[in-house]
Each structure stands twice: as C-alpha cells, then as structure tokens.
Amino acid sequence: MAIRVYNTTHNQKEDFIPLVEGRVGMYCCGPTTYNYIHLGNARPLVVFDTIRRYLLWRGFEVTYVQNFTDIDDKIIKRGVQENLSAAQIAAKYIAAYFEDAQALRVLPADVHPKVTEHIEDIVVMIQEIIDNGHAYVVDGDVYFDVTSFPQYGKLSGRALEDMQAGARVEVGDVKRNPWDFALWKAAKPNEPAWESPWGMGRPGWHIECSAMSCKYLGKEFDIHGGGADLIFPHHENEIAQSQAANSGGFARYWLHNGFITVNDEKMSKSLGNFFLLRDILEKFSGDIVRFYLLSTHYRSPIDFSDDKLLMAQKSLERIRNSYYLLQESEKRAVEAPAALTETIAIAKAAFVEAMDDDFNTALAVAAVFDFCHELNAYLQDNVQPSTTDIKDAKQLFADFDSVLGMILPQEQSNSGLAEDLLQLILEIRTMARGKKDWATSDFIRDGLKNVGIVLEDTPQGVRWKKA
C-alpha cells in the first residue's frame, strides 16, 4: 500500500510516488533567525521531522533540507536593538534554534543552508529568471513579473484578477504590478550588502528557498513543507521563481501544517499572542510538547493552553508507565512460548496504516495506547512472561519511538552522588516499612515527591521515577 499525502497543489490526498524509487528529497522552510522560536514555529519542525522519520523508518533514503533565513529586515532591526551586527544576531538565534530543536527531539536536517552562504547561487538564479523574461530591474532592485507567469496563483487557488479586485494595493511603488515581488533589493546605507550585476544589495525573501532547494535537491524534488501561512505568497512565489528559472519542475508534493491558536485565534507575531518555546519548556519537557503537537493531525488547528499540555503529560505518562512495567518484567521473564505475537503484529499494522494515511499521528498514537493496554494486561496476568514477548514488545516501542520521537524517555545520566543518596533513602524507607512505621515511610514518600521523585510500592519492592 502506498503512502497517501495531502497535496496542497490539488487539495486532495494522493499516492506518494517519489521521483526516484526509494529516495525522497524534502525541503522545509526554516526560521528567520531574529528571535527565539515560538510554539507556532515549533509545529512544522516537529511535524516534518516526524514525516521524515517515518519515511526513513519505512526504508526510504531521505535527504532533508531546512534553511535558515539569516539576513532580512527584521534581523537588521533586531541587531540595532541588541547592538549587534546582523550576522551576530543570526548566529545567536541559530544556536538557540538548535537547542530548542534538540529539546523537541527534532533531528538535525541533512543540510541547513544559510542565505548568506548562498548569495552566488541566488544571483545566478535571478539572472536566469531575468534572461528568461520573467523579471525586470529598477534602480538596483529586481522584481519578478507575475504577469509573465500564467500559473501564478495555482497553489493557493486564486487568480490574479480576484486578488486585485478587493485587495489593498501598495502605493508609490516602482513595481509594474502590485503582486510583483522583489528578487533582489538594492542596499540602503549601513545595511549588509553583497555585490551583484545590479549593484550592491541583498536577496528578497522568497528567492533563497528556490535557489537552495535547487542546489541541494535538484530542479525537481519530492516534498516541500511549511506552515499554511506560507502558501501565499511565499510558496506561490517560490514556484514562480523556480519554474521561471528552470523552465518547469520544482516540488511535487506540497504539505502544509495548520496553525497553533490561543483562545481560538492564530498565534502570531503580529498579534503578539505568541509563546516562546523556551518559556513553555520551563514548565513542560520537550517530549510533552512534542506529544501535544502530534496528538492532533498536522493539518488541523491546535489550540494552546497549559491544560492541553497537562493532558499531554498525563497521556505520555501512561505510555511510559507501560514501558516501565515492561522493563521491570524482564527480571522475571522465562523461556516460554510467545503469547503477544499477534497483538504486536496488530499494533504495528494499525500504526503503519495510520501513518500511511497522510501521517495521521493522532491515530498512530491511539495504536500505541491500544498496545500499552494489551501489554499491561498481559504483564499483570503473567508472573513469568515470555522472554520472546518482552524482546518483541521492546522492539515495538523502539519502532514507535523512532517515528514519533517521544515515546521512550531519553537516557538521562543521574549524577552518581544523587543516585547513591536516593538508594540510601529508599533503603531506610524499606526498613521503616518492615517495621510498619508508616509515618516515616509516608514522610519519605511525600518528601521525595516534593523534589520530583515519585515512589510506587509494588510486590517486587519500591520503584521510583521522575515526575
């Protein structure tokens, strides 16, 4: 069965057939690095990371490219505010980006190209667009001529005439048409600038993605992703530029994630209702944020609130508890006929079916829950589970985790001293319990809870975990 993906180009689900069998080229619009990323920026990161992980898990050879827009008006402005150069601002927030991405367990892309390191490629592409009669030069600026490109508006489902009917028209402009957009901007005084055939200047926003995707993935490639707010004009412009320069080609499948909302309003920089990811990470771990983001289909809107993250936390704990029980049962496992083989096969099939259907992570997570429930019941009913079952179940969790990226807790190194002290405390508590000294026992349990260690007494002894 083929993977089905919803392609914005045709507004429908289609069979995913890569250009080259077994290989996928994937480009995703990355952040403009003038601030820490907010939760709205985090969604495409996690969504497309998950899609990439799934394609890898399904056996495709994936080349994943995500750019950094490291030169732009907002970066320059921020530099003035922070008294740093544009390059310093970009470097600062790119470093911060990688910290945030790591917290979300987003794997680094194969290539993270930066605009400032690809000026040559961009200039060459702009020249091609001019040579092919799709752009014009005005006083050191270069503009794309949308009227030269009949397909303009196809991705976003709008016609040039419709847009002009009701839209506010930019005034006092040198552009021939209000929808023409800058490929190259002439330098203003005291701004970073690069040499070009049209004078000193810098690239427009859209051209970078066309130039860099072409460089690393070729003129035609498989998947292009990004937030739904990039459909127009950014992605529309990318298509126009790339096809104008290369006489066709470009991305075959356009995937767009829905928005994060706050009180049902879009979280956005202009509305000022955004939450920086690092502020959220003060209260909830990256795994929880990731789980929250994947518990809704990627094209649907998700509303943000602490309550929703709290629910995500509880849900993820249920899965993790099941995994703890599995790990614990290893000690008492024996060689015995496997009983879970079919359960595991069903869970895996349900997971694959869900992910194959336009990466339905919400349904895939449900498959994980169903499996946890079956596994818990099995481990409860069997004092001596089968080693084969244990091994296969662990592998299934590993599979789930390699795709969803937050099922299993990350290996955390406890400092030796703290670990030793905790063991000592637990021994003292066990002694107290032996004497039915419940006051001491509960005092220790409550005290540890206050520092984030949860104790659970089981027939096999006490078990602890971080809250």
Next chain:
RNA sequence: GGCGCCAUAGCCAAGUGGUAAGGUAGAGGACUGCAAAUCCUUCAUUCCCCAGUUCAAAUCUGGGUGGCGCCUCCA
C-alpha cells in the same frame, strides 16, 4: 469584496456511506497499611441546526447558524 477550512462526550481527539477509536476527567470494583501504578466495569441511542439522496449518513447534496484562516511580515 475574493478564496478556503472547521463544528464529534466535561475537556482533547480519530473516524468521509454500514451502524461512534484513543486519551484525559468522572463513577463503582480488585490490588495496597494508605497511596501510586495497573486491571475489570461504567461514561455520546448519537456526531451544530433544517431539509434531501440512500436499504443504510457523523460521513454525500442543498440551505442555515456559529467559529477560524489566507488575500500584508508571519510556521
């Protein structure tokens, strides 16, 4: 003004023709010194409203109501 999306339990959320997944919260029970975790049972005669198509609709069609988004930097 143009284009588009959404409406499922207290909350979150799958499900696009065959008789409502999953999570969370709640209720009862088992286990426990008490908890926690886990297990068992329970929790939408019904999917915003109205009409239609069909043997059959949350799912399709038409109309209505409500909410949101894009058209401008935005993921």
